[in-house]
Amino acid sequence: RELHDSLAQSLTYLKIQASRLQSIFEHEREKAADNTPELELVVNDLRDNLNIAYRQLRELMTTFRLTVNGESFQQAIEDSVREFEKRIRIAFELDNRLGNDELTIDEEMQVLHIVREALSNIVRHSHAKRARVRLHHHDGNNICISIKDDGVGIDTTQKRDQHLGLIVMQERSRNLDGNFSVQESEGGGTEIQVSFTPKKIAMPV
Ligand SMILES: Nc1ncnc2c1ncn2[C@@H]1O[C@H](COP(=O)(O)OP(=O)(O)O)[C@@H](O)[C@H]1O
Ligand SMILES: [Mg+2]
The missing domain is CATH 3.30.565.10 (Histidine kinase-like ATPase, C-terminal domain)
Incomplete structure (x- = not known):
């Protein structure tokens, strides 16, 4: 229940960051401006949070397997x-x-x-x-x-x-x-x- 919540939160955050990334790309294409520092920040953040979400998902799977199999x-x-x-x-x-x-x-x-x-x-x-x-x-x-x-x-x-x-x-x-x-x-x-x-x-x- 706790884990589900934090997983949902992580994934929601990822979705927001992904759309930010998308709009930065669009902006860049229009203006040909150099947004690389900001871009890098967002990409790093995206990667870190993806790792967290992935870890939580793995734990959830373990917990789930254990509960369902009655192991x-x-x-x-x-x-x-x-x-x-x-x-x-x-x-x-x-x-x-x-x-x-x-x-x-x-x-x-x-x-x-x-x-x-x-x-x-x-x-x-x-x-x-x-x-x-x-x-x-x-x-x-x-x-x-x-x-x-x-x-x-x-x-x-x-x-x-x-x-x-x-x-x-x-x-x-x-x-x-x-x-x-x-x-x-x-x-x-x-x-x-x-x-x-x-x-x-x-x-x-
Ligand atoms: N058993 C271990 N032997 C050697 N180094 C370890 C060991 N466990 C952890 N470390 C070191 O501590 C760091 C932090 O571990 P951890 O917090 O689990 O992060 P991660 O595994 O994602 O790198 C690792 O990157 C590694 O350098
Ligand atoms: Mg580790």
Whole structure:
């Protein structure tokens, strides 16, 4: 419901930008004026927002598939790891110690999307040989999720205006009332960690 709204909003905005682009082109043809800076701004903006819309659509599809197929959360995590594994020669290990029904549906979705974004980053950026996804209990009440690779590592000082993956992961962790961290893993690769207290433990029925 939330996602549908933001997707619709992104696409509406794209439509407006597209028609702006069209009128700039028309104007340019008439006057033969040099509008390239403005044109470039609009085109960049269009591209950024298309990326956002595309990302949201992908998440929606994942959520939809999960809900419609009635697939369990455990299976969805497993399927995600295998799906990304197919794309590249990285040895993925999955160590999921969570039982069924520990998380609410919303928590399951947040965790699933965090794991999928981290996997997608490993595939696209890490040049890793090995990667590991862990979902563990920690300190009794907490759940700790770690996605770790032995790749080139991540420059955490770098500014990332156009890159939303890590920002969205952080936002999702906040939705879980959890902690989010990006660290260098022992081998010099990257480790994403999210820990949170599941609602079912925080507020037992
Ligand atoms: N596992 C990783 N290994 C190496 N670099 C990474 C990893 N994850 C993310 N990065 C770096 O951090 C940047 C930001 O990631 P992200 O916010 O997901 O944006 P995007 O994937 O769209 O570039 C990436 O462009 C990449 O340079
Ligand atoms: Mg990314």
